[in-house]
Amino acid sequence: MGQAARKLVEETGATNGVSRxxxxxxxxxxxxxxxxxxxxxxxxxxxxxxxxxxxxxxxxxxxxxxxxxxxxxxxxxxxxxxxxxxxxxxxxxxxxxxxxxxxxxxxxxxxxxxxxxxxxxxxxxxxxxxxxxxxxxxxxxxxxxxxxxxxxxxxxxxxxxxxxxxxxxxxxxxxxxxxxxxxxxxxxxxxxxxxxxxxxxxxxxxxxxxxxxxxxxxxxxxxxxVAHEGDKPKGNLGKTLKGLLKNKPLLWILIASLIFMVNSMLIGAVNVYLFKDYFSNAKALSLVGLFQTATVFIAIPMVRPLVAKFGKKETAAAGLLLSAVVYALLYFLPNMNATQFIGVLTVAMFGYAFFSLVVWAFVTDVIDYHEYLTGLREDGTVYSIYSFARKVGQAIAGGVGGLAIAAVGYDSTREVQTQGALNGIHSLATLFPAAVFLVIFLILVFLYPLSKKRTLQLAVDLAEKRKASN
Known part of the structure; x- marks a missing residue:
């Protein structure tokens, strides 16, 4: 960000009379x-x-x-x-x-x-x-x-x-x-x-x-x-709804996040059967949870410099593409044991950790974009719409997991599952996530409009608009 642009952004940080x-x-x-x-x-x-x-x-x-x-x-x-x-x-x-x-x-x-x-x-x-x-x-x-x-x-x-x-x-x-x-x-x-x-x-x-x-x-x-007195919402629901429908960054991040939520919960549900039945090693699930947390903490110090250099959209998209490639690789390597599978899987978890780490920052950007479009500072409304999509994703995932497991032929009454069911579970745990992560990558790259350049310009434009209204 240029010096003039950063100065304008920083100036908005004192609108509440805060010196710290x-x-x-x-x-x-x-x-x-x-x-x-x-x-x-x-x-x-x-x-x-x-x-x-x-x-x-x-x-x-x-x-x-x-x-x-x-x-x-x-x-x-x-x-x-x-x-x-x-x-x-x-x-x-x-x-x-x-x-x-x-x-x-x-x-x-x-x-x-x-x-x-x-x-x-x-x-x-x-x-x-x-x-x-x-x-x-x-x-x-x-x-x-x-x-x-x-x-x-x-x-x-x-x-x-x-x-x-x-x-x-x-x-x-x-x-x-x-x-x-x-x-x-x-x-x-x-x-x-x-x-x-x-x-x-x-x-x-x-x-x-x-x-x-x-x-x-x-x-x-x-x-x-704090929004300027003249910009504070006055209950104009029609203007709010029109602004939300025109807010393309919001609409696409809603879709991407909903798909990501369904995929994440489905991965969690299917992994239980993958390790319990396909690998016959349910205890290995604890390692998956531990390594998943570890990948997040490894990614944390990398996020800020990567976003500062490349942007949120670009950083998250690259991580999702890495995950898609690794999950596809796992699909084509069905003869791995549980330890080998987890070792490769950790790379995929590291990839999508970046989306998880920056997704809330996406939301703050689309809140700004809503203010830019409508002149209304409606943080709660816009964030709640995003939260609504996540809750719908959780509700969908709650039913999809069971239906998907049943669809591949899993039978809880059998001591040992059929080979067809095991192959289906393996596909659900590898090929399906690969396809979904690729879809989210494409959404971010080609449909979500707030690139690094446009996000920085939005901050500058919004700062100038607030100054003009004072």
Whole structure:
């Protein structure tokens, strides 16, 4: 970025009267936000199903339907809450931070209540309790996650520094994942069985840690970007919708992220059967999880210099192409053992780690583009639309995984699967991801319009537009 362009971008960082410049305090503060989110999100994603089936004794099929309905409702709640926030005026501490502070307490309490087991109740009671408590938790999760995700666009307007926020956010999520996946099983299970008292104890412990992280996010993060009084939204939903439909960067990043989410969840589901049945080595899955986290942390220090030199779109696209090539290579090498497969797979995981690390920075760019098109600063609305797409992707993936496994001939009643089923599982775990990563690569290269040059120019144009409106 040229000196004049950077000067214009930096000038927007003082619109809230903040003297302290963007720095490590903000990065760590933003990291703690997703650290807090994922203490409970990953606890729920990893262990709530087994709690419902083994403690509440609800059938797995019913739990699957509950998750599908709840995620679709969550998607609606995201958009509703994002729109609500954008109709509120910023307070003393900003537009988004106050909601993180207010709503984190009821969110954590509702999360703990999900794991309360009252002995001796009927099946109907447990089903109703699971449905109501899970829906409430998911709704309250939106009230914290939407302002948290939206806040990145008002912490700094520098496109490169926004990439560091996205990187630190991913770092927070991965740290929470390490704790949940390593410590969680040691707390939650007794003699290889889900224990209701241990689950409640775990929920309380992770709830306290989650709340502490939210408070750290609130204290350390600073909102700097505030829309000019004349540009603040006045409930013009028609203008907002027209702007969203014209926002090509938003539409294409929505499609790319939805496809990426479905693919990621399908990979996770299929890998269980790949290692359990194809390689006959289920324990190797722990190595996959460990190496996946390791690839993210290896990629983290590389992201900022790569984005500064080449751009977000270019860096993410290159990583996705690498993943597509490696997964295709794995498809054509079916005789590998589990260790060899994981060794090659690690390269693919390293490739798509770059998309995961910069995706939240893409979102801040499309929020800026929305303001450029409409003159409205609607961080919450635009971010909630993106979150809506991710929730829809989660809901789709929840059903696609089971259907795909069944389609290749997997039979849970067989001790050993047919060779056709095993070959189908191998194809699902290799060829399908290769094709999907290639599609996302093509979307970024040929359809997503915000290249490095256009992103920097957008920052300059928006800064000039804000100055002119003052």
């Amino acid at each position: 410049k963007f720095g490590m305090r903000d990065k760590f503060g933003y990291m703690f936000g997703d650290f807090g989110n994922d203490f409970f999100f990953l606890l729920v994603a990893s262990f709530l199903m087994v709690y419902y089936t083994d403690v509440f004794h609800i059938s797995a099929g019913t739990v699957g339907m509950l998750f599908l309905v709840a995620r679709l409702w969550d998607a609606v709640a995201d958009v509703t809450w994002g729109r609500f926030i954008d109709t509120r005026k910023p307070g003393k501490h900003g537009k988004f931070k106050p909601w993180i502070f207010r709503m984190s307490f009821p969110l954590v309490i509702s999360g703990v209540l999900m794991f309360v087991h009252i002995p001796g109740m009927s099946e109907g009671f447990y089903l109703a309790y699971a449905f109501v408590s899970y829906i409430i938790w998911g709704t309250l999760y939106s009230t914290v996650n939407i302002p948290y995700g939206s806040m990145a666009s008002v912490i700094t307007s520098d496109p490169v520094e926004r990439t560091t926020l996205s990187t630190f956010r991913t770092m927070g999520a991965n740290l929470a994942g390490l704790i949940i996946n390593v410590v969680g099983p040691l707390i939650l299970f007794v003699n290889n069985k889900a224990d209701s008292d241990r689950f409640l104890m775990g929920a309380i412990i992770f709830g306290i840690l989650s709340l502490s992280c939210y408070m750290a996010c609130y204290k350390l993060s600073t909102e700097r970007i």
